[in-house]
Amino acid sequence: MSAIAYLNFDGVAGQAIEFYTEALQATQVKKVQFGDMPQDPNYPLSEQESVMIMESSIEFAGGTIMMSDLLPSMQAVTGPLVKGNAMLISLVMEDKQKLEEYYKGLSAGGHVIMPLSATPWSSCFGMLVDQYGVGWKFNSDAEQFLDAIIERNASKLQ
Numbered sequence: 001m002s003a004i005a006y007l008n009f010d011g012v013a014g015q016a017i018e019f020y021t022e023a024l025q026a027t028q029v030k031k032v033q034f035g036d037m038p039q040d041p042n043y044p045l046s047e048q049e050s051v052m053i054m055e056s057s058i059e060f061a062g063g064t065i066m067m068s069d070l071l072p073s074m075q076a077v078t079g080p081l082v083k084g085n086a087m088l089i090s091l092v093m094e095d096k097q098k099l100e101e102y103y104k105g106l107s108a109g110g111h112v113i114m115p116l117s118a119t120p121w122s123s124c125f126g127m128l129v130d131q132y133g134v135g136w137k138f139n140s141d142a143e144q145f146l147d148a149i150i151e152r153n154a155s156k157l158q
Helices: 013-023 072-078 096-107 142-157
Strands: 002-009 028-033 053-060 063-069 087-092 111-119 122-129 135-139
Touching: 002 013, 013 028, 013 053, 013 063, 028 142, 053 142, 087 142, 096 111, 096 122, 096 135
Parallel strands: 002 063, 087 135
Antiparallel strands: 002 087, 028 053, 053 063, 111 122, 122 135
């Protein structure tokens, strides 16, 4: 298991990734834009939203930070991004039973944003804010998702 800081941005995650990559001398950078994913025709993304960062990670000195943009169209569900509360803790682990245990424990007295479930980007994903106002993301296979999308997009360019 790993606990990873996860930072949300209001449309500037791409710039933040460049900044943190340089400042932290990142050894590996992965990023996927919302437009890289198949789109739901019932909920089309604007051109502005399609180039925003859906998921990214940078590795440096044995650490990892993940980042994404909070889509304007999602802010009705998540609430607006406010400086000072833009950070989440992301628990990424293959053991789904343990992930469920952590999710259950941290949700007590908190607010569930997204129940644990299978999604197009994870076999087990969920989000909550705990009773102290700390945001948490749970993901059983974030790295595999990033690698699969990047590999698929790279093969399209060849």
